[in-house]
Amino acid sequence: MTQRMSIDEAVELIEHGDLKQLGKMALARKKELHPKGVTTFVVDRNINYTNICWVDCKFCAFYTHEKKADAYILSFEEIDQKIEALLAIGGTQILFQGGVHPKLEIEWYEELVAHIHTKYPQVTIHGFSAIEIDYIAQRSQITISEVLMRLRDKGLSSIPGAGAEILSDRVRDIIAPKKLDKDRWLAVHREAHKLGIKSTATMMYGTVETTREIVEHFDMVRQLQEETGGFRAFIMWSYQSDNTQLKRELPTLTKSTPNQYLRYLAVARLFLDNIPNIQSSWVTQGSYIGQMALLFGANDLGSTMMEENVVSAAGAKNEMNQEEMIRLIKDVGESPAKRNTAYEILERF
Secondary structure: OOOOOOHHHHHHHHHHOOHHHHHHHHHHHHHHHOOOOEEEEEOEEEEEOEOEOOOOOOOOOOOEOOOOOOOOEOOHHHHHHHHHHHHHOOOOEEEEEOOOOOOOOHHHHHHHHHHHHHHOOOOEEEEOOHHHHHHHHHHHOOOHHHHHHHHHHHOOOEEOOOOOOOOOHHHHHHHOOOOOOHHHHHHHHHHHHHOOOEEEEEEEEOOOOOHHHHHHHHHHHHHHHHHHOOEEEEEEEEOOOOOOHHHHHOOOOOOOOHHHHHHHHHHHHHHOOOOOEEEOOHHHHHHHHHHHHHHOOOOEEEEOOOOOOHHHHOOOOOOOOHHHHHHHHHHOOOEEEEEOOOOOEEEEO
């Protein structure tokens, strides 16, 4: 293998690389990894089981507090209805996460996962971000490893990469001071991988981070992947500012541009040489840039997102169904395929 891209080289490419050239390089790299020209997507539903959260991330417009009128925890019946609607359109996965509820303990989560897994064994439960797992451990006074094992034994299949934001404690202290630090985030994923629970890695940029902090984030993901091989995919998106505390505190933060997104994406594809799949974030970028991402290194359009509450609460309202995804993929000359959470192909179009 050729020599790995260094942090300095990646910073240089992001800051001074020619955008078209970056696209060409990333596309060539993608074709080496995915020579058959197949672009995948998953039909899933995002179920936010509660919007109650004590972490108060300043970039989030979704959460509320326990005593507020809009606070909720979904009942099992409500969750069942959502899953049945997903099955009716051929869905295979639920992305299951919520606010970090201050009072729910491991037994509640075990009962919930067991209920879904027993009633809908055909549905993959891709759920609980690192901060939820870390807090369940603290609240229930058990280890992270025990939380993961107990949920895995009830039917949890994999965990999402949410809550990574930027893996820099300087940035985290500004945008989410109560959130777990970068080492804890990495530790939860490391433990999950050790237990055979695969996960995804994510990044939310566009707040107060520097280019170097973005690349250092890539580097931490690449290092952990080197150690465990447990990340299936990398997904990044831009901060959506509407209705957020951060926008009130830092009104001068400018909205990140599509060019910036494509730049970071292309360099991520070149830098993350050991992560097989990179998802396009059409949810935050819209379908046009979501499609362009396929020419800048992404090989997966992510999810049809039957329900999305968190990003839409912050002002990004983009929707897409299976037919549209198929059309966008064919438009760039690639072959569309529906996959499951493990990136196994279920159907080709």
